[in-house]
Amino acid sequence: MVNENLVKDVVKEPYKYGFVTDIDTDKIEKGLNEDVIKLISQKKEEPKFLLDFRLKAFKKWQKMKEPDWAALGYKKIDYQDIIYYSAPKQKEKISSLDEVDPKLLETFDKLGIPLTEQKKLTNVAVDAVFDSVSIATTFREELSKHGVIFCSISEAVKNHADLIEKYLGTVVPDSDNYFAALNSAVFSDGSFVYIPKGVTCPMDLSSYFRINSGDSGQFERTLIIAEESSSVSYLEGCTAPMFDTNTLHAAVVELIALDDASIKYSTVQNWYAGDEEGIGGIFNFVTKRGKCLGKRSKISWSQVETGSAITWKYPSCLLLGEESVGEFYSVALTNNLQQADTGTKMIHIGPKTKSTIVSKGISAGKSKNSYRGLVKMGTKATGSRNYSQCDSMLIGDQASANTFPYIKSQQPNSEIEHEASTCRISEDQLFYLQSRGIEFEEAVSMMVSGFCRDVFNQLPMEFAAEADKLLALKLEGSVG
Amino acid sequence: MQRKMKESDPILEVENLAASTDNLPILKGVSLTVYPGEIHAIMGRNGCGKSTLSKIIAGHPSYNITNGDIKFLGENINSLEPEERSQSGIFLGFQYPIEIPGVSNLEFLRVSTNARRKFLNKEELDTFDFEELVKEKLEIVQMDHAFLSRSVNQGFSGGEKKRNEILQMALLEPKIAILDETDSGLDIDALRIVASGIKKISNAQTGIILITHYQRLLDEIKPNYVHVMSDGQIIKTGESDLALELEEKGYEWTDNFIKET
Numbered sequence: 001m002v003n004e005n006l007v008k009d010v011v012k013e014p015y016k017y018g019f020v021t022d023i024d025t026d027k028i029e030k031g032l033n034e035d036v037i038k039l040i041s042q043k044k045e046e047p048k049f050l051l052d053f054r055l056k057a058f059k060k061w062q063k064m065k066e067p068d069w070a071a072l073g074y075k076k077i078d079y080q081d082i083i084y085y086s087a088p089k090q091k092e093k094i095s096s097l098d099e100v101d102p103k104l105l106e107t108f109d110k111l112g113i114p115l116t117e118q119k120k121l122t123n124v125a126v127d128a129v130f131d132s133v134s135i136a137t138t139f140r141e142e143l144s145k146h147g148v149i150f151c152s153i154s155e156a157v158k159n160h161a162d163l164i165e166k167y168l169g170t171v172v173p174d175s176d177n178y179f180a181a182l183n184s185a186v187f188s189d190g191s192f193v194y195i196p197k198g199v200t201c202p203m204d205l206s207s208y209f210r211i212n213s214g215d216s217g218q219f220e221r222t223l224i225i226a227e228e229s230s231s232v233s234y235l236e237g238c239t240a241p242m243f244d245t246n247t248l249h250a251a252v253v254e255l256i257a258l259d260d261a262s263i264k265y266s267t268v269q270n271w272y273a274g275d276e277e278g279i280g281g282i283f284n285f286v287t288k289r290g291k292c293l294g295k296r297s298k299i300s301w302s303q304v305e306t307g308s309a310i311t312w313k314y315p316s317c318l319l320l321g322e323e324s325v326g327e328f329y330s331v332a333l334t335n336n337l338q339q340a341d342t343g344t345k346m347i348h349i350g351p352k353t354k355s356t357i358v359s360k361g362i363s364a365g366k367s368k369n370s371y372r373g374l375v376k377m378g379t380k381a382t383g384s385r386n387y388s389q390c391d392s393m394l395i396g397d398q399a400s401a402n403t404f405p406y407i408k409s410q411q412p413n414s415e416i417e418h419e420a421s422t423c424r425i426s427e428d429q430l431f432y433l434q435s436r437g438i439e440f441e442e443a444v445s446m447m448v449s450g451f452c453r454d455v456f457n458q459l460p461m462e463f464a465a466e467a468d469k470l471l472a473l474k475l476e477g478s479v480g
Numbered sequence: 481m482q483r484k485m486k487e488s489d490p491i492l493e494v495e496n497l498a499a500s501t502d503n504l505p506i507l508k509g510v511s512l513t514v515y516p517g518e519i520h521a522i523m524g525r526n527g528c529g530k531s532t533l534s535k536i537i538a539g540h541p542s543y544n545i546t547n548g549d550i551k552f553l554g555e556n557i558n559s560l561e562p563e564e565r566s567q568s569g570i571f572l573g574f575q576y577p578i579e580i581p582g583v584s585n586l587e588f589l590r591v592s593t594n595a596r597r598k599f600l601n602k603e604e605l606d607t608f609d610f611e612e613l614v615k616e617k618l619e620i621v622q623m624d625h626a627f628l629s630r631s632v633n634q635g636f637s638g639g640e641k642k643r644n645e646i647l648q649m650a651l652l653e654p655k656i657a658i659l660d661e662t663d664s665g666l667d668i669d670a671l672r673i674v675a676s677g678i679k680k681i682s683n684a685q686t687g688i689i690l691i692t693h694y695q696r697l698l699d700e701i702k703p704n705y706v707h708v709m710s711d712g713q714i715i716k717t718g719e720s721d722l723a724l725e726l727e728e729k730g731y732e733w734t735d736n737f738i739k740e741t
Binding site: 423426427428429431432433434435436437438439440442446447449450451452453 | 538539540541542561562563565566567572574577578580581582583584587588591592595596599631648652
């Protein structure tokens with residue numbers, strides 16, 4: 001019914017972040033073995049405990065099998081055909097931003113993440129990661145006045161080895177799953193955040209991950225520790241150039257919240273999704289987990305997943321502390337031939353723990369979008385509560401949506417609530433909005449935003465606006 | 481029937497319009513001309529094509545025009561998108577206003593109003609200025625401000641939905657309004673509110689087409705012309721007393737008419 005050409009025109013809307021930065025890189029040979037891991041560790045001048053951590057994970061990984069339970073289809077990954085370390089060549093020790101290759105600064109400028117003193121974002125501290133290394137972190141001095149540590153994880157390994165040794169791998173163990181084990185063996189860079197006792201982080205912290213190289217994987221590692229009665233809001237953004245090959249991105253994120261601490265972790269994921277025939281795009285296989293260790297601690301995940309050829313991730317909460325709270329707010333949008341299998345796990349261990357899950361899946365084109373989630377009440381989780389709401393929206397008649405809720409309760413004195421719905425943008429709704437002078441594209445994006453409202457309300461202000469725009473852009477021409 | 485000489489140009493001219501959906505003919509040659517200041521009523525059995533006519537004038541994508549023309553202010557609009565028709569001043573009041581979950585009524589009304597204003601080269605309104613405007617218009621339909629913060633038509637009663645339609649008409653200030661069974665499902669009080677709202681909004685420059693089954697709306701808003709439709713055609717046109725006669729004798733009476741062309 002809808003003008004065919006209009007649909008074709010807008011689907012062609014190019015991916016805005018698809019450019020490649022032409023820069024000399026220090027890349028190691030393709031392939032993975034113990035020597036490669038030793039080489040990565042050596043390049044990063046790591047202490048022995050970390051090399052041991054990597055090698056142990058690698059041994060376990062070799063014995064593990066790539067999982068196939070997700071509702072995903074893709075060609076087998078050749079792990080020997082990936083470069084595990086790629087870094088832009090620059091001076092050994094960089095003392096200020098002036099020494100950073102201007103091409104890199106320009107790249108982040110183009111992505112809307114200016115890093116230089118004059119242009120940097122005013123109320124967000126940014127850690128910019130380019131392929132395997134962190135390029136710069138803004139507002140470090142300002143943050144250090146409050147005792148907040150915000151730096152690349154490589155730097156933290158050098159300067160705060162005690163914290164790394166104490167917490168790394170305590171939330172996501174090295175053999176947790178196939179991709180987490182791989183990450184533990186070869187992780188290159190990522191962000192480290194430490195909020196000391198009683199401190200409310202004075203500004204939002206943000207990491208921006210950029211994949212530039214086509215044949216190297218990205219394996220970043222993020223660790224956030226919130227001490228007693230502290231709080232922090234952390235944002236994560238991701239983009240990648242357009243390549244016709246698939247790039248593997250297998251990250252691990254670990255969050256730890258102690259008594260009365262709160263961590264809010266927001267993601268806007270816009271990795272390159274491949275073209276309309278499904279050629280190219282990022283394989284986004286990520287393990288994200290938070291541990292509410294302390295009493296009344298709170299971890300809140302919000303994510304807007306719009307990119308990647310395949311998204312496979314379940315940001316989860318282990319609710320150990322009494323009265324701790326876990327939240328998961330998600331919008332996952334798939335178009336063309338994208339696939340997403342995403343959701344969360346809320347593991348209630350301590351008593352009076354509470355969790356909320358709100359998931360909104362939007363499938364357009366010929367894409368496949370699944371929610372998969374586990375809510376588990378352990379034997380000691382007396383008086384605990386969960387509320388889950390999983391809504392799917394279908395656009396067009398070739399997309400699919402699935403919901404796989406797993407519920408396990410070993411505690412009769414707990415409550416679990418699950419609601420689910422599926423809807424479709426109807427021609428009548430579109431006609432109604434159009435007959436009020438609203439353009440077709442805007443009508444679609446209004447309805448999608450409306451559908452996602454509950455989740456967008458959870459995002460930090462700047463992110464919410466960005467997410468809204470991103471969805472509109474991604475959906476242009478997908479209704480037919 | 482013989483028309484008086486008109487000083488101004490017509491707003492809407494439907495000329496021998498035929499249309500189908502899924503290859504099923506619905507309209508079989510409808511002609512209708514509306515001049516500024518005129519009120520037309522279209523009556524007829526369910527399924528006679530009244531609602532289809534209104535949707536086609538508004539540009540619904542499910543119908544194909546197989547013959548004839550629709551002219552608005554002298555221009556052929558057969559191929560215009562629904563939003564272009566709305567922006568240029570055609571308004572369709574829905575028989576069953578559609579619910580749009582999650583989209584705030586206020587924002588919807590603002591975007592819609594601004595689309596029309598943009599077309600008229602008027603300044604677009606920001607949230608604050610729009611609030612002022614909408615407050616004024618709410619009074620016309622005696623609606624509470626609380627309606628604005630709800631999702632479009634969601635959870636509205638039948639009467640509230642219809643009043644929301646008239647509120648949109650008041651904001652958009654159309655050249656022609658086609659009101660499809662706006663009176664159905666309204667109690668006496670709501671009907672009066674809606675009718676007086678329509679009268680307040682319309683003037684000597686606007687045209688109105690009322691699609692209805694009932695005399696009671698026409699008691700409130702007296703039409704200049706009444707058309708009776710049957711099987712995709714207008715089979716009789718008269719003045720307001722035709723509606724009274726129709727109410728008295730029922731549609732069976734019209735079955736014997738021979739199509740007037």
